[in-house]
Amino acid sequence: MLLRDGLLRLARPFVQALVTGKAGPPFPRPRRLRLPVPASLGLLPFRTVDLVLLAEILLAWFLFDTGLLQLMTQQEILLRAGLVVKRLDEPFLWFAAAVSSLPVLLRGRWPLAAWRLAILGSLLATPITGVLLNQVFSPAQTITYLLIVYSVAARCEREITLGVLTVSVLGFTATTTYNTQLILMSVILLAVAALLGYNVRIRRLASSRLAEEEQRSKRALAAQATLEERARIARELHDVVAHHMSVIAIQAEAVPLQAAGDARRLEEGLGEIRALSLAAMTEMRRVLGVLRDGDGRTDTAPQPGLGRLEELVGTARSAGLTVRLKLGGNLTGLPTAVSLSAYRIAQESLSNAMRHAPGSTVSVKITRSGAELHLQVANDAGRPSPTEPGHVGHGLIGMRERVSMLGGSLWAGPVGSGFAITAILPIMENA
Template sequence: MNLPAGLLRLTRPLTLAVVSDHADPPFPRSRRLRIPIPASLGLLPFRTIDLVLLADLLLAWSLFSTGLSDLLEGQRRLVASSSGGPADWFPEAFLWFAAAASSFPLLLRNWWPLAAWRLATASMLLSVPIVQTLISTPYSVAAIITYPLVVYSVAARCERETTLGVWVLSALAGGVLNPSHAPDLLWSPEILGGAALLGAAAILGYNVRARRLAAGRLAEEERRSERALAGQAALEERARIARELHDVVAHHMSVIAIQAEAVPLQASGEPGRLEEGLREIRALSLSAMTEMRRVLGVLRDGDGRTDTAPQPGLGRLEELVGTARSAGLTVTLKLVGDLTGLPTAVSLSAYRIAQESLSNAMRHAPGSTVSMRIARSGAELHINVANDAGHRSPADPGHGGHAGHGLIGMRERASMLGGKLWAGPVGTGFAVTAILPIVEDV
């Protein structure tokens, strides 16, 4: 017969308390609660002394010896009393069992808290007649100390439902331990006081468990956040390296390709001019290889060292313009304001934007006229590069048909500094305009 769902929910905590064996693993001890053993005692099977376990051991032994002494003294008083006949006496082994029942569950609570609670409950129920007869109360001092500690361990290591079931069954067991108050079992001061004491131990253990779990989740979230930040940094670094490689390869390879095509035509069979053109192509190739080594050096360095070669900046702008002119472009350069002392990131981004703009002009508008203006205005750097159609045929869509990584990279560089970039057709040509805030390197 199936039980109603409501009754199942009510009885579930009690069922878990009786049959469940799930408990969280012990929380790591603080280093202050662990004493290392000297190397001279290395033959011992353990390397440290757990002060909590040591305290449980000493407390269990103290409660056992004290409880046994009290029971033996009660037995002697009973024997000496005229009202106590032989039928009321207990074998000494029973006294040892009753003393152990009130103390030894402490030794199990760190490894098996639920088993420790069940053992404490069952053994104390069995020892009620002995304790009640010899001490005149079902609650020995050892039980008053041991039982709340065991309930605390359950609450600190088990789920909330299990803890609730343990508390309810413990309160009911307290009523069984005090049969003299059977008519008003639930309202006797002893029962209510015991339930309150066990409830306080359960609440304390539950709060400790909740705090430890929250700390564990926070630590896990911090680790995930660190991994996410590390992954994001890796992606940003890859994107930066990809932009650098694109700028180097796109610019230098475009110039080399144009030079290789133009040099034979310009030489017109003259060995001297042909040799000079080839030397220039070789110099451009070496320059491209040098920059590629600098960028890829970060990836090849297994020791985490970075290349200390200076990054290109606006100080190499004349060299960049000279390379573009040698590739057939007619470039006019105008610099406005003091462009010295710019932050490295701003100078590098401005250089790469100018480089990419010239490379696009070489690829999509060969032989075009390019006007480049770079001006410093207050806390901003303004860049404007515009070219005409050059020798491009009308069927060639020019820049508008090739919005590849070059334009994306320029926009990313501007956005990285908090700036803006516009790029698009202007008349028959193409123009790039960027505004970069002049901010110090972070």
């Protein structure tokens, strides 16, 4: 059993080389090796000229013409010297020259098929070249064979290349037993051609893998950027919707009670709800502008910042909160990201107070200390809230994400009967 497996393993390269093996797909060629056909020649069936294929056609023709001329010349020399008594018909000479050169045309697309055809052609042409040239391989045939071995090594697996090289060496040794130096030279040339092709294959595979890795990295970075953008949009939408919807819900509940049948007060309350709804829609359009088409129809209005803090506090007060605002330091000229994050944190804190502690007293303190912006929002217990105890939404998560992006810190938790949020945001000019 082990002997059989060993023999099969040894025979596999030869079987693949001679029968079952297949070459890999051709590697893409640089664009500079393709020349466009001029418009004046537009009737041609092709639009570009493959310079590699053109070179192979010219090489095959040169090898064929050279080999045929050598055979004809050598036959005339042997006839004049009386070393041969019968002239070979020209079709035989043409056949020997063709099988010795034309397989080079196949090596670019089908290198293994070209090698098998070259092996078969060598066997068929040996009676002619052996008589006229006194050697198995003509110079044209040698060049063709070395080029094909190179192509096989550049396109095939290592095991197939080993089988091709071994068969070539054994075949040449079996037909050239009288010249050890010639055999050694042939083995060296075959090995060099195979090694050059194998080296080219390794470099091309490495380049291909590197290109694939670069594409994979680009796709991963694009996907990561998409996820980050989706998270940013979701965070902005949550802040906008949570705040405005909380205020609208509270207003819708309080307005009928405050109006007590007074149509004028009811109308004023509904007007406030409408204004809040329009403000929410405006901010949502601003956030969703990045999702619109690429025709330039996007909302370019600036994002809110600390300059709109008084408006935010006024909205919270209209929802029943008692808000005490205290500002310290120079809050003008802050980087956009810092100002926006501070505004959103204050907005979400007030929204949480509306939902969890309606009617509470909220203290908002924002101060600038050197290269840091300190923000603290604290509220007392307020009235009992219908929100389920222990309910955790996305507001605190969004706050922590904002602070983390700026490299700051945030603390949030109960203080006495109320709740407090403290954030420290570094002020960086590139933020």
